[in-house]
Amino acid sequence: MSEVKKFLYVNRKAPYGSIYALESLEVVLIGAAFDQDVTLAFLDDGVYQLVKGKNTEAIGMKNFSPTYSALGDYDVTKIYVEKESLEARGLTLGDLMDLKYEDEDDDWAEKDSIRVVSASEMADIMDTQDIVLSF
Amino acid sequence: MSEVKKFLYVNRKAPYGSIYALESLEVVLIGAAFDQDVTLAFLDDGVYQLVKGKNTEAIGMKNFSPTYSALGDYDVTKIYVEKESLEARGLTLGDLMDLKYEDEDDDWAEKDSIRVVSASEMADIMDTQDIVLSF
């Protein structure tokens, strides 16, 4: 049981209306320490979690957007966002935060963590996982 | 503030998957003692609350269907069910429990509590309420 497993975190809910987005992120951060093969999927209303320019002052909650930017430092570098979900909500990649990581296998070149994929590609990603965590 | 107010209980959720249906019913029973003008509305998935022939043994929960039949005894006699909601779910009035009350203004004649109304009629019913309780 010491082999590396493929863990997928599926995010389908908007942030702040419920706590799932925040507490899901807390699992990802803790899970990063276990050296497994981690992938994050954002689809349906989950894409709102990555929208930039949030200001939570008036709702009195902590803005946890900066944590997504730190994911690269935790070696969480595979972040898939579904194209159809963005389009249905009038969003484009430009509306999302610019998440980066440094690729240690490529002389620490800075690369994009977010990859926009079709629903069909997302289905393929889901299909090949060992553990799918949804909240 | 001693006048009678119109209280509407709006039921839009299926039973057993969540507790709202059961705990809504508990409010209706307590509220019946306050001699207000009470109406119950069942629309969207709320219509499943009134479907007959339920058996909750295998899910290990108490079947609270019989409580709906007791509503007439609590003078809760206006139960509106939305036609469009039934139709979308392949249900007819015949699939629902046969809820009755005895009309004290009509020599205690037994009458139907459930009235199937259109969405437009439901909108009119909602519009004339003082207090709308949704769970």
Place this chain on the structure above:
Amino acid sequence: MKFTILINEGPYQHQSSDSALHFVQAALEKGHEIFRVFFYHDGVNNGTRLAVPPQDDRNLPKEWSALAEAHGLDLVICIAAAQRRGVMDADEAKRQGLDADNIAPGFRISGLGQLIEGGIQSDRLVVFGD
């Protein structure tokens, strides 16, 4: 105007307690009266004094307690919903033979009739939930 507020969800999991808190604060600032805040379903979980959220997060039960103290709010937890979910005051814990209670200051446990009375006595009743 006189308001009664109904809260159907516990703190944090859903935004309803936050939204209700901001609504009540705004209503008070406008000079309205809050006749009662009634906590039902998982809403009863707003009334625990054992919550210790992270330092940089809001403490919702404490915010309700503080608001109640500052404005004399009547925060009522439904007894039936509270029994199901394990929210107890000292009397109720004793009556049930339990060895502990967890109710926060400013909250009281009472029956569903308090919700209906809130509806009757207030000009407006607003529901916050999932």
Place this chain on the structure above:
Amino acid sequence: MKFTILINEGPYQHQSSDSALHFVQAALEKGHEIFRVFFYHDGVNNGTRLAVPPQDDRNLPKEWSALAEAHGLDLVICIAAAQRRGVMDADEAKRQGLDADNIAPGFRISGLGQLIEGGIQSDRLVVFGD
């Protein structure tokens, strides 16, 4: 096979705790092993000993405690989620300066790593939620 179960919702409000309980019972009857049941989000509220549901209703925290005792189940409550929502064991209550705790027998409080470890060590992880 070896299972880990994740429960994201509290008892009663949603069916997830009931569904998970029946699933675990069925898995045990088939001879499978339950490596761990992890309670996250409002799921931590399954671990209170202060719940007193009506006599004719099931007592979910007690059913979990009983199942844990009968089969040596490892019932783990997430510490961060529990702190937010007020589920405390004696040690944690003391550490936080609280005057009471409410954890039910058979549950233990630990970190999120226990969930990840459950995923790694088990053949299957099944999630129950809202």
Place this chain on the structure above:
Amino acid sequence: MAMLHIVNKSPFERNSLESCLLHAKPGATVLLIEDAVVGAAQGTVLSDRIQKALESVKLAVLGADLEARGIAQEKLVDGVNVVDYAGFVDLVTGHDNNQSWL
């Protein structure tokens, strides 16, 4: 009478806004709070439905919830009004009754 309808869930995820609009009478106001605010944006699969709804009802969104989801006011469907919590209170007192679509 004019009624205030309060919707708090994303219309991309749940049917509550759709059901609300089916039952809101002309002259009513529909207030979007919490996750429901995302439904008022331009360029979504629901924008036309929102535009059409504005022919018979008034639509408002809670600005605090809009900001928290990173949606700029300029991105709202034309005719949607933005209110703060004080405005939310005024909407409740300014209508004869209200209903939350949970």
Place this chain on the structure above:
Amino acid sequence: MAMLHIVNKSPFERNSLESCLLHAKPGATVLLIEDAVVGAAQGTVLSDRIQKALESVKLAVLGADLEARGIAQEKLVDGVNVVDYAGFVDLVTGHDNNQSWL
């Protein structure tokens, strides 16, 4: 690999079944539990969608939840399989992985 997808919400209320079916690959199984079981009935606005889904995936419902909602097995769309909790366990062990659509 064949995946088990678990859906627990009514498809008349939420988008989770729709999203699940969009992502379930041919050969996968979709299990409906809790409130989701109502989606497997005949004669609903979704029956055609369910019928079509059966061309590429297997569909099962948890009998315990079906009974609790008063839906007779004869009223299910043809081809939908009914399982008990033991059958639920077998579906989990009989597929390579599983995903809950919460």
